[in-house]
Amino acid sequence: MAFSPLVDELVESLRCLPGVGQKTAQRMAFHLLERGREGGERLAGALEQAMSGVRRCDSCQNFADTELCPICQDVSRRNGTLCIVESPSDLLALEQAGDYQGGYFVLMGHLSPIDGIGPEEIGVERLLRRVQDENVTEIILATNPTVEGDATAHYIADRLADRPVLVTRLAHGIPVGGELGYVDGFTLGHAFRGRKPLAD
């Protein structure tokens, strides 16, 4: 860019955001400079604080400001169930649904040997220690219904096989509000195999 090293640097820096290329970064920079300087300053502060201040919860591996995240601090949620999710956004979706009242364990990824992500990287040992220390009675595997997510779930289930803990998996089936005609065959197959008496 010909006119300002500061603007150049801003555009270049914005490209670290996922899904933001040269043109989008330019548009964002110009928007902030023209109409959003206050927002930009707030964002600068929030970024600085979050980048230096956010750590991992010692218990569930989720992002937290303190040693334990609020969920792990809450003793009422240590009820012997532990829900395993791949990412903080999955945890958030479950929390927003509001049905679940136990603890979590966030893998921050899934097993992916090709990317060098093995059991150590996703914290399986820490999970096993926690299962023992907290007398966990049920592990709910809520990894994503993808090949990697399923493989990760199976691996964890295998590692838990010799422990006195019930391992469950979220149900697969037709999404509520979905139309049958738009649901894929695999999901329909799961829904058929998992059918229940109407009284349930």
Added chain:
Amino acid sequence: MAFSPLVDELVESLRCLPGVGQKTAQRMAFHLLERGREGGERLAGALEQAMSGVRRCDSCQNFADTELCPICQDVSRRNGTLCIVESPSDLLALEQAGDYQGGYFVLMGHLSPIDGIGPEEIGVERLLRRVQDENVTEIILATNPTVEGDATAHYIADRLADRPVLVTRLAHGIPVGGELGYVDGFTLGHAFRGRKPLAD
């Protein structure tokens, strides 16, 4: 979000970026926290510096770090032509094309009475002063080919009617590399009316 006030604030702040809603802001925040802390810190610094340091060029109204932007400082570009564009990104596109070697004037918008943007807001008086002071001989109107852009161009042309200055407009026609079948009727009309002998 349940787990970290710092992450909450980061997600909320990211929403000041254009086209970024709740889900995208979350994805961006998690991406930075998981895999891009260095990029996030760099962005924080760039934002802070740009928000406080970037001003408008006194001569062309474009973003600049100093009183005059590099283009306005360059005496070789004061050759009596002035190209009027709506935004810094338009200027950038023309600079990248590399055909034009004169000065610019950036309106930072277009006339839009409904939004309260009149001649004063886009700096028409400043432009007229500059035309006089710098003995400008040609004004190239390069506003966007939209209703507002055309209206702005016509307004500026009217204000310049009594001055000894040639007012020109960028040519409309078929984009280079375009296929006729995909070009709209208005553009084809312009291309027909603006046809030229083959020798040109």
